[in-house]
Amino acid sequence: MSGGTTALVELDEATLVARARDRDPASFELLVRRYQRRIYTLCLRMLNGASGEAEDIAQETFVTAWRRLPEIQNDAAFGGWLYRTATNKCLTVLQRRRPTVDLDEDHPAADGDPARTAGTSAAMSALSEALRQLPPQQRACWLLREVHGRSYHEIAELVGTTPTAVRGRIARARAELAEVMKPWR
Structure with missing residues (x-):
C-alpha cells in the first residue's frame, strides 16, 4: 500500500463515502474491502450456497453502490444501504427459484x-x-x-x-x- 492508501484505511466510513461520492476510486476500493466478505456471505447464505450467484449479486451490489453513491443522503448509513441492496437483490432471485442453504462453509x-x-x-x-x-x-x-x-x-x-x-x-x-x-x- 502506498502512503496515501494507508492514510485512507484509517479514515472513518462517512469520510470514505464522501470521498467515493466525489469519484475517488481508492476510497471506494477501501469501502468494498471493508464490506466485500460480509456482503458475499449474506448473499451466499440467502441464496442457499450458490457461490457463483452470490458472487454475481455481491458484485452487482457494489456496482450499484458506485453508480448510486450520489443518492445516499447519510454517509454513515452506507453499510445499511449495502445490506438492503444485497438483500433485495437476493430476494428477487429467490422469488424466481426454490431455495437451498448451506452454512457449513x-x-x-x-x-x-x-x-x-x-x-x-x-x-x-x-x-x-x-x-x-x-x-x-x-x-x-x-x-x-x-x-x-x-x-x-x-x-x-x-x-x-x-x-x-x-x-x-x-x-x-x-x-x-x-x-x-x-x-x-
Whole structure:
C-alpha cells in the first residue's frame, strides 16, 4: 500500500463515502474491502450456497453502490444501504427459484474428533435443510439478525417492513429451527 492508501484505511466510513461520492476510486476500493466478505456471505447464505450467484449479486451490489453513491443522503448509513441492496437483490432471485442453504462453509471440523466432527456436520446439514424450508423473508430476517448481527430496526429498513414484523418473522424462524434442531441440543 502506498502512503496515501494507508492514510485512507484509517479514515472513518462517512469520510470514505464522501470521498467515493466525489469519484475517488481508492476510497471506494477501501469501502468494498471493508464490506466485500460480509456482503458475499449474506448473499451466499440467502441464496442457499450458490457461490457463483452470490458472487454475481455481491458484485452487482457494489456496482450499484458506485453508480448510486450520489443518492445516499447519510454517509454513515452506507453499510445499511449495502445490506438492503444485497438483500433485495437476493430476494428477487429467490422469488424466481426454490431455495437451498448451506452454512457449513464457516464451520471448521470439530477439533479432529471424528465423532464430534460427524455430529457437527450432521447438525449443520440439519440447520441448512431447515433454513431451506423457511420462506425467503423469514430466512432473510433470521440471517440478518443471527448471522450478521443487525438490529430489528435496521432489518426492518432492509426488508421494507416494521420492526414488529421482523420480530415476528424471526420468532417464527427460531421456533421452526429450534424444533428441527432438538436432536442436537
